[in-house]
Amino acid sequence: MATExxxxxxxxxxxxxxxxxxxxxxRQTRAVGDLTFSQLSALTSLQLHGAxxxxxxxxxxxxxxxxxxxxxxxxxxxxxxxRTPHPTDGRQVILAPTEQGRTMxxxxxxxxxxxxxxxxxxxxxxxxxxxxxxxxxxxxVAQA
Amino acid sequence: MATExxxxxxxxxxxxxxxxxxxxxxRQTRAVGDLTFSQLSALTSLQLHGAxxxxxxxxxxxxxxxxxxxxxxxxxxxxxxxRTPHPTDGRQVILAPTEQGRTMxxxxxxxxxxxxxxxxxxxxxxxxxxxxxxxxxxxxVAQA
DNA sequence: TCACGATTCTTAGCTTAGCTAATGAGCTTG
DNA sequence: CAAGCTCATTAGCTAAGCTAAGAATCGTGA
Numbered sequence: 001m002a003t004e005x006x007x008x009x010x011x012x013x014x015x016x017x018x019x020x021x022x023x024x025x026x027r028q029t030r031a032v033g034d035l036t037f038s039q040l041s042a043l044t045s046l047q048l049h050g051a052x053x054x055x056x057x058x059x060x061x062x063x064x065x066x067x068x069x070x071x072x073x074x075x076x077x078x079x080x081x082x083r084t085p086h087p088t089d090g091r092q093v094i095l096a097p098t099e100q101g102r103t104m105x106x107x108x109x110x111x112x113x114x115x116x117x118x119x120x121x122x123x124x125x126x127x128x129x130x131x132x133x134x135x136x137x138x139x140x141v142a143q144a
Numbered sequence: 145m146a147t148e149x150x151x152x153x154x155x156x157x158x159x160x161x162x163x164x165x166x167x168x169x170x171r172q173t174r175a176v177g178d179l180t181f182s183q184l185s186a187l188t189s190l191q192l193h194g195a196x197x198x199x200x201x202x203x204x205x206x207x208x209x210x211x212x213x214x215x216x217x218x219x220x221x222x223x224x225x226x227r228t229p230h231p232t233d234g235r236q237v238i239l240a241p242t243e244q245g246r247t248m249x250x251x252x253x254x255x256x257x258x259x260x261x262x263x264x265x266x267x268x269x270x271x272x273x274x275x276x277x278x279x280x281x282x283x284x285v286a287q288a
Numbered sequence: 289t290c291a292c293g294a295t296t297c298t299t300a301g302c303t304t305a306g307c308t309a310a311t312g313a314g315c316t317t318g
Numbered sequence: 319c320a321a322g323c324t325c326a327t328t329a330g331c332t333a334a335g336c337t338a339a340g341a342a343t344c345g346t347g348a
Contacts, residue, residue: 008265011276012257015264016170018279019163020185021286024206026160027335038305041164054326062168067306069327074304091314091325113156119285120159121152127281132155134278135162137271141263142165171306182334198297211335213298218333235296235343295344303336308329315324 019138029115035108042071043080043097043105051096053086062142080104163282173259179252182207186215187224187241187249195240197230206286224248 027037035043038061045060046052052060058068072095075081080101086092097105120128171181179187182205189204190196196204202212216239219225224245230236241249264272 007272008261009254009257011264011272011279012261013253014279014283015275016181016257016260017185017188018282018286019167019170020181021206022282023163023167024335025286025288026163028206036304037160037164041161044161055324062165062172063305064307065326066308066328070305089315089325093326109157110153113153113160116160116285117152117156119288120155123281123285128151128155130274130277131159131281133274135155135158137267137275138162138166139158141260141267142162142169144169144263168306180333199295207334208336209297210299210337214334233296233344237297289348291346291348293344293346296342297340298342299340300338301336302338304334306333307331309331311326311328313325313327316322318319318321 026116034111038071039074040105040108042068043075043101044109046081046095046097047102047105051094053092054095055092057095075101078104170260178255182215183219184249184252186212187219187245188253190225190239190241191246191249195238197236198239199236201239219245 023037042057042061045057049056049060054068054072055065057072058065061068063071072081072083076083079098081095082098082101084094084096086094120131123131167181186201186205189201193200193204198212198216199209201216202209205212207215216225216227220227223242225239226242226245228238228240230238264275267275
């Protein structure tokens with residue numbers, strides 16, 4: 001157990017380092033007028049789920065509701081997300097991507113991915129496999 | 145090759161998602177008065193390299209020099225990093241962790257890692273192995 | 289040698305992302 | 319129906335990142 005914990009500590013350090021650096025690096029590739037990392041992630045969640053309330057979206061994205069209010073506000077300003085009243089609960093709001101949001105999403109997503117996808121395409125299939133499995137595990141861990 | 149690019153695109157998406165979420169999650173664990181992610185990373189780099197100029201540190205951390213000026217400023221305010229003039233070049237500055245920085249580093253680092261290390265300790269050895277290899281690969285990619 | 293270009297660091301000013309605390313509107317329940 | 323809860327937003331803060339611009343210093347070529 002001591003050994004398990006020892007490797008876990010070491011791994012935690014290197015993993016933190018790696019995700020910080022990669023996060024920064026991917027962020028740098030953002031083109032002017034592009035969607036940011038967080039905005040794109042929120043839009044993606046909305047597309048995958050079809051529609052969500054701000055609270056639900058905040059939970060999915062693991063941020064606090066006020067943070068999501070801001071992010072959604074930016075998406076709304078661009079006409080990518082629409083806000084409609086909840087049919088039965090007057091407090092809540094339904095968020096959904098607009099048609100423009102859906103079509104723009106695909107483009108932006110592609111541009112956004114471009115740099116990273118290029119790097120990944122240059123790796124060996126084995127390495128990509130490792131990353132694919134790691135991504136799964138990291139998602140699980142982040143969910144905890 | 146089309147296939148390679150297809151999987152790379154897909155992987156880029158999931159990997160981006162995973163590192164964003166995990167990044168947020170780890171960030172949340174910051175205790176009051178603690179060092180932030182970026183501050184700790186900068187301090188770590190200084191410890192590993194012994195001493196660096198701001199420019200060098202910015203390059204290692206992959207941020208722009210003004211960003212590093214801020215981060216180092218915060219570390220300096222806490223007495224964790226000292227700034228000494230460069231012996232031969234009057235423009236440059238030498239940054240190095242203070243004694244206090246070195247000792248505090250170990251503590252903070254441990255606290256900082258705690259949550260993540262716990263999660264990782266709960267994984268199977270296989271899963272940890274995947275993450276360890278993935279961390280290596282991600283570092284390489286981030287360096288590119 | 290000295291003037292001009294390059295390099296280094298910092299300052300100023302901006303945006304985004306995150307947080308907590310507080311507010312107001314609308315549910316729900318005793 | 320009043321008291322308390324939940325939801326969304328607003329207000330206000332900090333940190334992290336960027337670019338542009340400035341001051342100091344270095345180095346080099348005429």
